[in-house]
Amino acid sequence: MRHFTWNPQKRSTHTGTHEPSEELTRVALSKPVETEDGVLPAGSMGTVVGVYRCGAAYEVEFAKPFHTVATVMPDAIRHTRA
Template sequence: MPRQIVGMTIETLYRQRPPQSTAQPFEELAVVATLREISTDEGLAVPAGTEGTIVMVYAGGEAYEVEFTAPVVGLATVRADGLRAA
């Protein structure tokens, strides 16, 4: 008999879990672009599509410290789902 958790089988829970990301994490010094508007650590708006350089990788690629030089100069911590390769 399948083990049940709150009225659901483990198989049902497994099927309903969010898909695991297959994206490879970026490495330090990789050039990336933002997928949406973000804010720098100083609160300045960085428009979507702005390119920057990764200067630190957090939690195995869950988030990145990105340095921007134009049109805004600053650093921002950005989740992996907010970046793409440039």
């Protein structure tokens, strides 16, 4: 898996469409995401705690399977119901 480091000076090359998320939105991962603390599996649920460049990336806090905060690209999350 590729480790993603967010660089706010670099322009996003994301050209697909996604449903924008706001802070405190509940989301689930649509694919695994590698973090400094380990790999979060697809389906892990978290809360958006930061939005970068109008939705180019999101800072998401996860409690399970372990507590971590990860920068996640929009194609890796989907909205969930609380």
